[in-house]
Amino acid sequence: MPRIVALTGGIASGKSAVSNRIADAGIPVIDTDVIARQVVKPGTPGLSRIVELFGPGILQSDGALDRRALRQRIFDSPAAREQLEAITHPLIRDQVTRDIQAAKEEPIILLVVPLLIESGLFGAADEVVVVDAPEAVQIERLRARDDISDEQARKILAAQISREKRLEAADHVIDNSGSWRQLEAQVDALLDRLQNRVQGRLQERL
Numbered sequence: 001m002p003r004i005v006a007l008t009g010g011i012a013s014g015k016s017a018v019s020n021r022i023a024d025a026g027i028p029v030i031d032t033d034v035i036a037r038q039v040v041k042p043g044t045p046g047l048s049r050i051v052e053l054f055g056p057g058i059l060q061s062d063g064a065l066d067r068r069a070l071r072q073r074i075f076d077s078p079a080a081r082e083q084l085e086a087i088t089h090p091l092i093r094d095q096v097t098r099d100i101q102a103a104k105e106e107p108i109i110l111l112v113v114p115l116l117i118e119s120g121l122f123g124a125a126d127e128v129v130v131v132d133a134p135e136a137v138q139i140e141r142l143r144a145r146d147d148i149s150d151e152q153a154r155k156i157l158a159a160q161i162s163r164e165k166r167l168e169a170a171d172h173v174i175d176n177s178g179s180w181r182q183l184e185a186q187v188d189a190l191l192d193r194l195q196n197r198v199q200g201r202l203q204e205r206l
Contacts, residue, residue, distance in 0.1 A: 002109045003198055004100070004124075008116035008169075009131030010160055012141040014176035014183065018131050019112050021187045028103045031112040032092055032121075035099075039091040040065050049087045054080075075159065085119070093121060107198045117169050118161045129190065130170035133177045135163065 007022075009015045023029045039046040042063045051059065054073055060066045074081040096111065103109055113122055133141075135157060142153040167173060172193075174186045 001104060002100070002106045003126045003194070004122075005108060005110050005127045005129060005194060006116055006122055006125035007110055007112045007129045007131065008114060008166065009176075010133070010138055010163060010166065011114070011156060012138045012145060013131045013133045014174075015112060015114060015131050017176070017180075017183060018129075018174055018187055019110060021184060022110050022191065025191050027108050027110050027191075028106050029110045029112060030096055030099045030103075032096065033112065033114060035092050035095045036088060039088060039095060046087060046091050050084065053083055053087070075155075089119065089121060096122070108194055115160075117166055127171045127194075128169055129172045129174060130166055131174045131176050132163065132167060132170075133175070137177050 007015060007019055009018075019029050019031065038044075040050060041047065047065055050065065050070070054070065058066050058070045058073065070084070074084055100109060100111075111122060111125060113119070116122060116125075116128065138157060139150060139153045142148065142156065143150060146153075148156075172190055174183070174190065176183050
């Protein structure tokens, strides 16, 4: 089986930049954010169950899920968030399992899970990589990306697990508070370590 490397990090920490760099190196990437969108597309059982739970008001005029409306419904309601996760998490987990099986001949698979620590999903990953950035940097990026206020950005960050707890779970930490070139160097160093580890494991079997 491949070595499963889970990549996580707080919102606006730079997970996509890191995963794209790793994908460019030829390592398969399974992104649970992408899967989370796929399992609630129009016509899927996932979307039907969400509409049953929250009502048709969380749909756009074209029948697609209105993510902004759904976020507003669950943001201040832990119970509603748990109900939503009870629908989506099993669907995501099943699809990830299928995707891993399809790539079982690969030596390494990168599994991108933004809420890895909070959700408890995929805790059996071989290694955990955390993309880290100071809260002030996250807020600045979040405000620029989503065109929201400082207060809104802080509320979003407060709803996630603390930076300290995320770092406690890390086998590798990538500091994304600097330049793009600095980030590239860290990702390339991580790739070297992972590939050397896989090579060592293969040699042990010979």
